Amino acid sequence: MDLNSVVYVESVNSNLICCVCQTPFVDPVVIESCGHTFCKNCITQALLTRSTCPVDRSHISSVNEFRPAAKIIVNMVNELLTYCPNKNAGCTYQGQRQLLIYHLKEECMFAKLACRNEECGEMILKKDLSKHMESCKARMVKCENCEAKVQLSTLEGHKFTCPVKNIECPFCHTTRIQSEHTLHLEECPEKPVTCLHVEFGCSWEGRQCDLSDHIVSCSYEPLKGFFSMYKQRNEALEQENQQLRTNIQELNNTVDLLENQVSAMSDWLSNFTDPKGLSSNSEGQHLNSSAHDILLSGNDHIKNEIENLNFSLVDIDAIMTENMRMQEEIQSVKNICHGLRMQMHYLLMEKRGGEPSVGTTGSVVRTGLNGPIGIGRTVPPNANNSKSGHDTSLESNMRPPRSLGPESPRQEKL
Ligand SMILES: [Zn+2]
Ligand SMILES: [Zn+2]
Ligand SMILES: [Zn+2]
Ligand SMILES: [Zn+2]
Ligand SMILES: [Zn+2]
Ligand SMILES: [Zn+2]
Ligand SMILES: [Zn+2]
Known part of the structure; x- marks a missing residue:
């Protein structure tokens, strides 16, 4: 892009015009010795043929005598309004000269670009490029059979060599x-x-x-009119049916939800009817579910203990009953022993020649008859043999067994 050839919208102050190219400065520089300003490119070219200032002919030794022009000069030429170089092609852009390069590169739809197909070589306005690509004679097309991409000009030839056969x-x-x-x-x-x-x-x-x-x-x-009407009605009914099913499902869901809420509510209320829960609440403690579980398991444990104790009590009852029975038996054995001692006492008295009173004999006989049958067996066989003729008599039963013999001295004291 040659900025020296751009067209300006307004006439430019003559102080901003380079005396070499007669257009506003491009990249202006100042000669140190004489103070004249030129485009950097213009003065560099001029010095190639003659080493003097183009304005006052003063001698310039080398390009080292240049310095960039004042910032205000640079800004003034950069901000000059210009037309787009593609104005004649149709571009209506006006803008600062410093923005022109960006406009041409990115914005201007009237810039000419080369067709992207190398074999084509045409220069196309940017705005027409996409349309051109669709119709470019060098564009690539897809074979309908094998889907390979081939250039348009070779497509006819490809059909003879296409690997996919006709169907x-x-x-x-x-x-x-x-x-x-x-x-x-x-x-x-x-x-x-x-x-x-x-x-x-x-x-x-x-x-x-x-x-x-x-x-x-x-x-x-x-009949197709009737059939299609029937079909439509059937479809409408099916749709309605489906809608009703959906409604029922929604209602069921609502019922489930409410049941859950009621059950949760009754659980919550049971905290108040339960005396433990009530006392906890009155103490301001929140009885959460885990604590509740712990209490319940504690309850169960205590119940088990009580049950075990009940079983033990039944056992103890049985033992007590047994004990009572044993005591009664012991008492009756004691009574028998007492009766036997009395008999022995009587016999001893008789042996010594004393006469027992009738009342005493009667009581002794009664005691002997009331005693358990087993007592008779404790009498050793030799005791019976000594008086075999009187085995069945009342006296033989009253006779003390020999085993009681050693106790006789104590019996005498009685
Ligand atoms: Zn110039
Ligand atoms: Zn000069
Ligand atoms: Zn333009
Ligand atoms: Zn093309
Ligand atoms: Zn093909
Ligand atoms: Zn066919
Ligand atoms: Zn038919």
């Missing part, structure tokens, strides 16, 4: 390329089809080319 229709046995084959399958006259009213019950089947003839004579054709 044969299975119904009419004609052949064509793949893209046309799909469409042909829909329209093939030999394709087997069913009647259009098959859903209402017509069982006709035949070639697609015979379908229109069948429709004329099809007995379902005159």
Whole structure:
């Protein structure tokens, strides 16, 4: 982009004009010795032929005598309003000279670009480029059969070498390329089809080319209005049915939710009817579920303990009863012993020649008869043998067994 050739919107102050190129300065520099300002490019070119200032002819030794122009000069030329160089092609852009390069590169739709297809070589306005790419004679196209990308100009030749063969229709046995084959399958006259009213019950089947003839004579054709009305009504009913099912499901969900809430509420209320829960609440403690569980398990434990204790009490009862019975038995044995001692005492008295009183004898006999039968067996056999003739007599039963012999001295004291 040559900024020396741009067209300015307004006339430019003559102090900003380079005397070499006669246009506003581009990249202005000042000669140190004489103070004249030029475009950097202009003065560099001028010094190649003559080493003097183009204005006052003073001598300039080298380019080292240049310095950049004052910032205000640079800004003034950079901010000059210009037209787009593509104004004649149609671009209406006006803007600062320093923005022109950006406009041409990014914005200007009237800039000319080379076609992206190398074989084409045409220069195209940017605004026309996408349209050109669609119709460019050098564009790449896709083979419809093998999907390979080939240049448009070679497509006809490719069809002879394309690796994908033409496809044969299975119904009419004609052949064509793949893209046309799909469409042909829909329209093939030999394709087997069913009647259009098959859903209402017509069982006709035949070639697609015979379908229109069948429709004329099809007995379902005159009724198709009724059938379609019936079908619509059926569909509406099905839809309504579905809606009702959905409603029922929603209601069921609501009922489930409410049941859960009621159950949670009754659980919560049971905290108040339970005396433990009430006392906890009155103390301001929140009885949470885990604490509740701990209490419940404690309760169960105590219940088990009580049950065990009950069993033990039953055992103790049985033992007590047994004990009482034993005591009674011991008492009766004691009574028998007492009776026997009395008898022995009586016998000893008799042996010494004393006469026992009638009352005493009566009581002794009664005691002996009331004693357990087992007592008789404790009498050793030799005791019976000593007086064998009187075994069944009352006296033989009253006679003390020998085992009691050693106690006799104590009995005498009684
Ligand atoms: Zn110049
Ligand atoms: Zn000068
Ligand atoms: Zn432009
Ligand atoms: Zn092109
Ligand atoms: Zn191909
Ligand atoms: Zn076919
Ligand atoms: Zn039919």
